[in-house]
Amino acid sequence: MLSCRGVAERANAMIDGDLGGWEAATMRLHLLLCRGCARFLRQMRATQDMTEAVASEAVTQPEAADARFDALLSELRNGKPSAG
């Protein structure tokens, strides 16, 4: 039987689907029986959801504005090798 500490140490692997079948089953059994670990896992899932939301936050980017972009795109359109 895993200790609560063992469950906490494997929480991320569980969330990411990286645990093997036996280990995942042992975790699930512990989570059914342990309120503390069930709460901790919910906290870690919420944390993962929030960090992903920050990392992939959809913010409208300003248009790609840099004179170098226009020059290079124009060179590519004209088939010219760009200067290093």
Added chain:
Amino acid sequence: MATSTPNDIELAGRLAAGDRAAFEELYRRHNRAMVRLATAIVRSRDTAEDVAQDTWVAVLRNIGGFQGRSSLAAWIFTILSNAARSRAARDGRMVSFDSGGDDADDGLASAFDGRGRWRDLPALWDEVTPERVVAGRSLLDHVNRAIESLPPSQQAVLLLRGQKDLEPADVCATLGISDGAMRVLLHRARLAVRRKLDAVLAECRL
């Protein structure tokens, strides 16, 4: 590392032909995360924006050499990560993604008794949504600040793992770290953000 998708190859082909719309699509998709990753490495938003712009210039100059051995996103983020590290080195700071996960205490040790059981029951997190306002800020903003306070290596892993176009193997290749190191950094980073979020939520339970 995940190889490129047909969509990547098509997008790279359009870019190599100087297609402005293809460039805008890629820019909109990745620029924000690129600036964030560069900020974690160079520690200055202005410098990070310069590094991202220079990365796009390098992408346009070298797109003809993109061979699809990695995803297009992984190729772009690798150029960015190398450029940001070079910039940090020029400013006298070496940034290694191998560190930041090696301290013995992951912040969990004190939560357990000698038999590995919880000393205190973890709190029940109610209504944890990005929009919820606690202590004058949205929880998303609190998480954002918590991420910004992490070591660069942990920030980099969290940000890159949040990109839809990057597989875990791409994240390792982009940062030049092993799969094991990436998992340790991700574990430490999420635990640190959870701890800060728990402290914020505890304030409003008082």
